[in-house]
Amino acid sequence: MDKMRLKLLYSDLKSDLEVIENELAAAVNSSSHLLNEASLHLLLAGGKRIRPVFVLLSAKFGNYSIESIKQVAVSVELIHMASLVHDDVIDDAETRRGRETVKSQWNNRVAMYTGDFLFAKAIEYITAVKNTYAHEVLSHTMVELCIGEIIQIEDKGFVDQTVRDYLRRIKRKTAILISASCELGAISSGADEKTVRRLKRFGYYVGMSFQIIDDILDFTSTEEELGKPAGGDLLQGNITLPVIYAKNDPTIHPLLQKVFDGEIEEREMQVLLDEIRQSDGIKRAKQISNMYLQKALHEVKQLPTNSAKKSLQNVALFMSKRNF
Structure with missing residues (x-):
């Protein structure tokens, strides 16, 4: 139901998103049968395509043309896909979106090279954008993503x-x-600098709110809704915001340590998950997520009035209130 609601929020982009989907299928095509299979396996798993949606909506604040904007939308989604493949190797994840991961279906080697291939295709696609500042933005983003992954590895446990x-x-x-x-999206459509900066800030605030909700859902949603085991982040050694707020509870702290020492039993893990759900960690994490959401909505209010403005607001609200 929620996935249907999300699609309704940007139903006016349906035909353009179909263009993006077809272009993504073409982008992952290569002379290697194995690469094709692995890349298509990930692509066919679907996803909310949030990043392409934000590219398209932001481009509406300039001179919108799907033929030029699609290069950017495909590029950012390829980067997202690549990061997921690499994530699954790092986390030793068996499932994503209810399907086997690339590393599980094949192996770590195939997964890493598939991710590298998708990163390379993203760079290839962005070269179609003539504004060199767009290239700087994308390359800086890729560098920061990689640093973020390394920091997550360092912080594990x-x-x-x-x-x-x-x-x-x-x-x-x-x-x-x-x-x-x-x-x-704003740069490639020639939006004015003030609007570009505002949309950049909007995206940052929405992204922060989105990830915090994602980390809350890891405890509050079911395995069926998540497409992966509930509490999976914790089992992989990743400390998220609800846990940070709840970890000093005298029941929770020793169980956390057992998780990271690899000594926790299944029964104890269930106790730990229940304790985190019942702690104030979930509530406090939601408050932080909402703070970022309000900042994002403030940025939207300052944008020029057009058809995309309300859509940006609605998608931001949905992303921060979703349950999947």
Whole structure:
């Protein structure tokens, strides 16, 4: 139901999103049968295509043309796809969106080269944009994404993380690519500098809110809704905001340590998940997510009035209130 609601929010982009989908299928095509299979496996798993949607909506604040904008939309989605493939290797994840991951279907080697291939195709696509500043934005984004992944590896199993540690990590892991999607959409359509900056900030705030909700859902949603095991982040050693707020509870802290020492039993894991759900960690994390959402909505209010303005607001509200 929620996925249907999301599609309705940007139903006026349906034909343009079909163009993007077809272009993505063409982009992952190569002379290697194995690369084709692995890339299509990920592409056919679907996704919300949030980043291309933000590219298209942001481009509406300039001279909109799907033929020129599609290069940017495909590029940012390819980067997102590549980061997911690499993520699954790092986290040793078996499923994503209810399907086997590339590393699970094939192996780590195939997954890493598939991710590298998708990154390379993203760079190839962005070269069609003549504004060289767009190239700078994309390359900087890719660098920050990689740094974010390394920081996440360094932070794995480190119980005494702070809220600041977490926020800096998700900025690189998630928010920066959504921010770049908005910025690049506006740049490539020739929007004015003030609007470009505002859309960039909007994307950052939405991205922060989005990732915090994602981390909350890892505890509050079912495996069926998530397409992966509930509490999966914790089992992979990743400390998220609800855990940071709840970790000093005398019941939770020792169980967390057992998780990261690899000594926790299935029964104890269920106790830990229940304790986190019942703690104030979920509520406090939602408050931080809402703070970022309000900042994003403030940026939208300052944008020039057009058909995309209301859509940006609605998609931002949905992303921060969703349950999948």
